[in-house]
Amino acid sequence: MDAHAWMDLSLAVAGGAIRVGTPFLFVSLGECLTEKSGRINLGLEGVLVFSAMAGFAGAYLTGSPWLGVALAGASGALLALLHGLLCSLPRVSDIATGIALMLLGSGLAFYLGKPLIQPQAPQIPSIALGGWSGDPAVQSALSINALFPLGVLLAGLMAWGFKNTRWGLVLRMAGDSSDAARATGYSVNGVRVAATTAGGFIAGLGGASLSLYYPGSWNEGLSSGQGLIAVALVIFARWSPWRCLGAALLFGGAGAVGPALQSVGVSGGYYLFNAMPYVLTLVILVASCSPQRSLRGAPMELNVSR
Template sequence: MSLDAVLDLTLAVIGGAIRVGTPFLFVSLGECLTEKSGRIDLGLEGVLVFSAMAGFGGAYLTGSPWLGVLLAGASGAALALLHGLLCSLPRVSDIATGIALMLLGAGLAFYLGKPLIQPQAPQIPSIALGAWSSSPAVQSALSINALFPLGVALAALLAWGFKNTRPGLVVRMAGDSSDAARALGYSVNGVRIAATSAGGFVAGLGGASLSLYYPGSWNEGLSSGQGLIAVALVIFARWQPWRCLGAALLFGGAGAIGPALQSIGIGGGYHLFNAMPYALTLAILVATCSPRRALKGAPSELGVSR
């Protein structure tokens, strides 16, 4: 392989990591916020699919991709709010409710989204960071989703907020010691419902990225399990927003290897390389199966049976 081919491959993987990793980033940040409060939301796969459909439909009907993005976030927040309300009831399992909400979100998306499979909606614009270069490969790699800088800023905001703001500390307290939160007069259920809803809104932005940027259409197989992979991402990132950014780019890069190889004329093993994100998820789950490693950095309340 020539030096130019290696450079083109590297640039293609970098560009693909940002393009493919943007939905992972938003969904993992949403799950990180939710789990920091002591609640698990396995329904984010349903949130992702439902918000992708809602965002695409909103952009198609209004002609504005940004209104579609807002609708996607609101739809994700609404579904996550339902999860939070149900989980606040006595003797209700987070896990079982999350699975039910995953099926509900996917079912609603498939039913309501059938008329949207053929139409084309306005797309989220790209930011051309490679305009300084005359190389098409550089320009393509550095043409990034306009939502990606928002995701980076959100990771920074969450990391700072968890350490330096009262709401962030309250969320962490609800996740680490519900008794301490109640002793200080906070409603643990209220904090968790708010954090779950906010996490659903953030995850909904990932759905908008799927349907309004890459791959930029609506169909029933759009998410390919990315909402469930996000749960593994949060564990891998040890519940730290900045690490969620790195993990999302890692998974995005893994998913971009196949298309990057194809772009330079290497088509063999294309489908094998497309399975890389799922193989990586399995490897992470196996590597973190030890309780000592898996619970490092985890909010204490995640292990409490309620």
């Protein structure tokens, strides 16, 4: 490829990293918030699929993409609330409940969303940052999902809040030592239910980004495992919201390589490149979860058998 083709490829990957990475960003931030409280939610795949369906339905029925976004967040919060309440019961496993939630959310989405496979819903608007350029490739790369800046702002607020606010201290206390939280008069279950519900709302915004921006439709294979990948992404990011942002863009860029190569005329190995996010997930888990490193930055209560 010549220099111009390399430039087009770089721009396509950069733009694709934001488009593909936006759902990863919201789901990983939601899981980061949940795990900071000492609870893990493996049901995020179900949350993501169900909220994508709910957001698409809301936008289709009301004609407003933003009402669809709000409904997607509320739907994600509702499923996550169910997870939080069930996990608060004695001798209930976070892992088993999360798997059940994944199946429930996916099943409900497939059943309720069948009438929505063909219709088109109004889409989340783009922010055109490339209007200064006459190059269509630049304009396309710099056409950004309007939810992405919200995700960046949310990552910053979460990072600041964890370290500098009372609720951040209580959240981290519940995640690191439930006994210490109880000794200071806080309800550990209450904190975890609230964090799980808020995390579900944030993850639901990622679902809205899937069905109302990219790829911008509803179908049963929409998520492709992104909710489960986001759990690995949080481990890779070491439970840091800012690192979740960087990791989401990394995974988004990996997912954008195949379409970017196709856009410059390289079609060989297209499906192989589409597998890059999954390969990257395995590589990162193997590289980052050694016995010496896997606990670094992790909330201590995640290692307690419940």
